Amino acid sequence: MKNRVCELFQIRYPIIQAGMVWVSGWKLASAVSNCGGLGLIGAGSMKPDLLREHIQKCKLATNKPYGVNLPLLRGDIEDLIKVVIEEDVKIVFTSAGHPGKYIDRFKDRNVKVAHVVSSLKQGLKAESVGCDAIVGEGVEAGGHNGADQLSVFSLIPSLSQNVKIPIIAAGGIVNSKGILAAFALGAEGVQVGTRFAATVESSAHDNYKRKIVEAQDNSTVLILQKIGLVRAIKNNFTERIQKLESEGASVEQLREALGAKREKLGIFDGDVDEGLIEAGQGVGLINDIPAVKELFDRFISEINQETVVLNDKLKVFTND
Amino acid sequence: MKNRVCELFQIRYPIIQAGMVWVSGWKLASAVSNCGGLGLIGAGSMKPDLLREHIQKCKLATNKPYGVNLPLLRGDIEDLIKVVIEEDVKIVFTSAGHPGKYIDRFKDRNVKVAHVVSSLKQGLKAESVGCDAIVGEGVEAGGHNGADQLSVFSLIPSLSQNVKIPIIAAGGIVNSKGILAAFALGAEGVQVGTRFAATVESSAHDNYKRKIVEAQDNSTVLILQKIGLVRAIKNNFTERIQKLESEGASVEQLREALGAKREKLGIFDGDVDEGLIEAGQGVGLINDIPAVKELFDRFISEINQETVVLNDKLKVFTND
Numbered sequence: 001m002k003n004r005v006c007e008l009f010q011i012r013y014p015i016i017q018a019g020m021v022w023v024s025g026w027k028l029a030s031a032v033s034n035c036g037g038l039g040l041i042g043a044g045s046m047k048p049d050l051l052r053e054h055i056q057k058c059k060l061a062t063n064k065p066y067g068v069n070l071p072l073l074r075g076d077i078e079d080l081i082k083v084v085i086e087e088d089v090k091i092v093f094t095s096a097g098h099p100g101k102y103i104d105r106f107k108d109r110n111v112k113v114a115h116v117v118s119s120l121k122q123g124l125k126a127e128s129v130g131c132d133a134i135v136g137e138g139v140e141a142g143g144h145n146g147a148d149q150l151s152v153f154s155l156i157p158s159l160s161q162n163v164k165i166p167i168i169a170a171g172g173i174v175n176s177k178g179i180l181a182a183f184a185l186g187a188e189g190v191q192v193g194t195r196f197a198a199t200v201e202s203s204a205h206d207n208y209k210r211k212i213v214e215a216q217d218n219s220t221v222l223i224l225q226k227i228g229l230v231r232a233i234k235n236n237f238t239e240r241i242q243k244l245e246s247e248g249a250s251v252e253q254l255r256e257a258l259g260a261k262r263e264k265l266g267i268f269d270g271d272v273d274e275g276l277i278e279a280g281q282g283v284g285l286i287n288d289i290p291a292v293k294e295l296f297d298r299f300i301s302e303i304n305q306e307t308v309v310l311n312d313k314l315k316v317f318t319n320d
Numbered sequence: 321m322k323n324r325v326c327e328l329f330q331i332r333y334p335i336i337q338a339g340m341v342w343v344s345g346w347k348l349a350s351a352v353s354n355c356g357g358l359g360l361i362g363a364g365s366m367k368p369d370l371l372r373e374h375i376q377k378c379k380l381a382t383n384k385p386y387g388v389n390l391p392l393l394r395g396d397i398e399d400l401i402k403v404v405i406e407e408d409v410k411i412v413f414t415s416a417g418h419p420g421k422y423i424d425r426f427k428d429r430n431v432k433v434a435h436v437v438s439s440l441k442q443g444l445k446a447e448s449v450g451c452d453a454i455v456g457e458g459v460e461a462g463g464h465n466g467a468d469q470l471s472v473f474s475l476i477p478s479l480s481q482n483v484k485i486p487i488i489a490a491g492g493i494v495n496s497k498g499i500l501a502a503f504a505l506g507a508e509g510v511q512v513g514t515r516f517a518a519t520v521e522s523s524a525h526d527n528y529k530r531k532i533v534e535a536q537d538n539s540t541v542l543i544l545q546k547i548g549l550v551r552a553i554k555n556n557f558t559e560r561i562q563k564l565e566s567e568g569a570s571v572e573q574l575r576e577a578l579g580a581k582r583e584k585l586g587i588f589d590g591d592v593d594e595g596l597i598e599a600g601q602g603v604g605l606i607n608d609i610p611a612v613k614e615l616f617d618r619f620i621s622e623i624n625q626e627t628v629v630l631n632d633k634l635k636v637f638t639n640d
Contacts, residue, residue, distance in 0.1 A: 003636040014636060120537045120604070140471050148538035151460050151471040153492040153501065154601040158537045160497075161605070172473040177480075177505050181473065183633050184500035184626070217440045217478045218468035226566070246546070248568020281474040284440070285481070303637045306504070311631065313503050316323040316334060317623045 004166040005189030008112055008132055009091055010065050012036030014189030015179070015299065016135075016168060017196045019069020019093060020143070021045035021278070022268040023204045024196070026054040030061035031201040031292035040069045040093055045264065048079040055087040065091060072097025085109060093135065096144060100129035114168065118146025120158045123167075133166045134159065135191050140172025142194050142280035143263075145222065145229040152182065160186025174282035176302035180310060194280040200291040205270030209289050211277055217284035224258065226251050233277040237262070324486040325509030328432055328452055329411055330385050332356030334509030335499070335619065336455075336488060337516045339389020339413060340463070341365035341598070342588040343524045344516070346374040350381035351521040351612035360389045360413055365584065368399040375407040385411060392417025405429060413455065416464060420449035434488065438466025440478045443487075453486045454479065455511050460492025462514050462600035463583075465542065465549040472502065480506025494602035496622035500630060514600040520611040525590030529609050531597055537604035544578065546571050553597040557582070 005014035017024060017032040019042030029039030041058060043051045051068070058066050068089050070080055073096045081102060084092060092106055095116035106113050107130060114133040115126040126134050136159045138152030139145050150158075152171050159167045169182035170191035182190050197204055198212040215233055223241045224230050226249075232238055244257055258276075266275020290298070325334035337344060337352040339362030349359030361378060363371045371388070378386050388409050390400055393416045401422060404412060412426055415436035426433050427450060434453040435446040446454050456479045458472030459465050470478075472491050479487045489502035490511035502510050517524055518532040535553055543561045544550050546569075552558055564577055578596075586595020610618070 003633070006636060138471065138473065140473050149542070150537055151458065151473065151492060151601060153458065153460050153472050153498060154537060154604065157495065157497045158604050172471060175477065177477045178473060180504035180630075180634070181501035184504050184630050185497050188633065217470055217474060222469070246568065248566065281471060284474065284478050300637055303634065307631070307634050307637075310500075310504050311627070313323070313508065314500070314623065314627050316326060317620055317627075 003188055005133065005168060008166065009038050009067070011038050013296075013300065014168070015296070016040065016093075016189060016191040018042075018170060018191045018193035019044065019095075020193055020197055021263050023202050024069075025203045026058035026061060027203060028196060028199065028201045028292065029054075029066050030058045031199075032196065032296070033062045033064040033066045035293055035296035036064070037296065038065060038067060038091065040067045042069050043080050044069065044071045044074075045268075048076060048083050051080060052083045052087060055083070055089060059087075067091030067093055069093040069095060071095050072099065072102065077102075081105065085111075095135075099126060099131055103130050116170070117159075118155065119148045119150060120155075120162055122146075123159045123163050127163050127165050131165065133168060133189075134163065135168045135170050136187070137191070138169070138171030139222070139231070140281040141170055142197075142220070142231050143278040145231055147225075147229060149222070149229070153185065156182065156185035156187050172280050172282040174280070174285045176299055176306050178282065179299065179303055180306055194282060195286055195295070196292070197279070198286050198289050199295055200289060204267050207270035207272045208267050208277060211272045212279055212283050212286050213289060215279065215283035215286070217281075219283055220279055220281050224254060227254050227258070230276065230278065231280065232266075233272075233279045233283065235275075235277060236273045237266075237276060323508055325453065325488060328486065329358050329387070331358050333616075333620065334488070335616070336360065336413075336509060336511040338362075338490060338511045338513035339364065339415075340513055340517055341583050343522050344389075345523045346378035346381060347523060348516060348519065348521045348612065349386050350378045351519075352516065352616070353382045353384040353386045355613055355616035356384070357616065358385060358387060358411065360387045362389050363400050364389065364391045364394075365588075368396060368403045371400060372403045372407060375403070375409060379407075387411030387413055389413040389415060391415050392419065392422065397422075401425065405431075415455075419446060419451055423450050436490070437479075438475065439468045439470060440475075440482055442466070443479045443483050447483050447485050451485065453488060453509075454483065455488045455490050456507070457511070458489070458491030459542070459551070460601040461490055462517075462540070462551050463598040465551055467545075467549060469542070469549070473505065476502065476505035476507050492600050492602040494600070494605045496619055496626050498602065499619065499623055500626055514602060515606055515615070516612070517599070518606050518609050519615055520609060524587050527590035527592045528587050528597060531592045532599055532603050532606050533609060535599065535603035535606070537601075539603055540599055540601050544574060547574050547578070550596065550598065551600065552586075553592075553599050553603065555595075555597060556593045557586075557596060
């Protein structure tokens with residue numbers, strides 16, 4: 001059986017590194033692509049000129065396929081798309097918005113488009129407008145989350161029963177166990193975020209990387225439901241927001257408490273008390289800051305070991 | 321490799337039917353046990369005399385192992401334990417409380433004890449007091465949920481890395497894909513709730529079963545965070561609670577809005593608008609109301625088919 005995600009993006013392993021604000025520039029993306037996965041430059045924290053710079057550096061750092069993640073709700077999305085097309089990027093992952101408005105421009109230039117969805121309804125819509133693949137992102141994911149709060153366990157089988165294009169599972173996937181489980185649920189690829197955020201090549205601040213390593217299973221929390229759900233590591237800032245939310249704070253009050261550039265403060269500037277430390281629920285399973293190559297080798301060798309273990313365990317269900 | 325859950329409970333398949341209020345009496349439990357799984361009588365909605373009646377009927381309906389689920393926070397828990405011991409029940413699943421206080425009485429009589437946990441901390445504690453197994457229940461589960469809101473994807477690998485006793489995964493597991501994924505994450509057994517609630521032998525009202533069948537992926541919601549998180553299917557009642565919560569309602573206001581016997585109203589009396597329709601996030605994947613035997617046969621045959629499919633899919637990771 002061929003892997004459709006590998007065929008679509010012309011990569012060796014169906015492991016995609018999520019586009020992450022302040023984390024995934026050319027350095028991380030090219031390192032992942034060089035290992036046979038698919039690296040994504042996260043345009044979410046870049047102005048158009050900076051995005052162009054990262055794309056150009058990425059092309060110099062790898063001759064393997066790479067992609068760009070575009071958050072469609074950005075005010076300057078047209079300028080970002082212009083850069084992507086001018087720089088001849090061949091793979092785009094879209095999120096936070098509706099791909100239908102933009103997809104023709106990509107398809108006309110043979111750009112492959114995967115859209116991030118968090119419910120079956122969104123998945124069906126992405127398929128109907130012509131996306132080549134979808135990323136089914138569970139509520140375990142760091143950063144922005146869908147309002148329905150579907151976990152990977154609920155979302156991926158729903159998508160896999162109802163959608164024909166390939167499904168890439170995302171949210172809380174940090175090791176070989178998660179990759180195997182995602183495939184068991186019906187995915188043909190995985191998108192891994194937080195685990196790649198805590199690597200040598202990630203452009204995040206060391207304080208942020210250390211915070212991920214120190215975190216436990218219950219260290220993340222969902223906040224800001226009224227203005228757009230976000231998962232982050234608990235700190236002074238999230239506690240303040242949770243208190244406000246518990247008291248029934250309004251959208252305006254929450255916007256004021258959030259302020260501007262809260263992600264940059266936490267992830268890039270390293271203020272882990274007052275910044276927004278976006279991270280997925282899998283943080284408790286992350287215990288080191290390896291180079292991407294080391295992490296990738298670990299994924300592949302552990303997947304092969306765990307496949308053997310899993311097959312042994314499943315013998316209990318054999319009809320004999 | 322032997323399956324430790326099967327050995328512990330002396331069952332053929334490591335599939336456990338969750339104890340569910342107003343749903344899992346002797347009829348459902350014995351049907352599951354007769355198929356080679358482990359049926360649990362849910363004592364949560366039973367007074368001690370009624371529990372005794374269900375245990376006695378269960379013993380007449382099956383000569384296979386069965387168990388009783390005991391919510392330890394019940395005011396009359398001592399009376400429930402007395403019944404369990406007098407009736408010589410050999411398997412107990414404890415939830416909602418600390419098993420340490422009661423475990424010696426069970427161990428002295430060679431009763432096997434599994435405790436339901438929703439975080440690594442709780443799992444380590446259950447192991448340290450001498451539980452034989454733990455049920456790791458993700459936030460996908462219907463009914464009461466842990467405050468940390470860990471999904472199966474985050475919880476099971478954490479437990480499996482840190483706990484030595486067998487782990488049974490629960491929450492959102494409704495079909496063979498979920499069972500395979502749970503095993504991939506490190507579980508040696510699964511506890512299935514909502515899927516068994518929508519069977520012929522479930523004692524729930526037909527309206528409740530139909531509501532499960534009609535539900536979509538995004539039909540459930542988490543409510544009552546301030547007084548104890550519960551997952552239920554959205555209806556008039558949950559909307560009212562969500563509005564109150566959004567306005568910052570106090571514990572007292574929420575208790576008043578909840579009132580008494582809200583689960584019975586929904587699940588047993590069939591008032592699906594005003595009752596509490598406890599159900600897991602996997603409801604969107606449930607589309608029929610089969611007999612337990614039919615469902616069980618489906619599980620086993622699909623697990624075997626999907627294992628072949630999964631192995632084919634995982635070949636993409638093979639080092640060659």
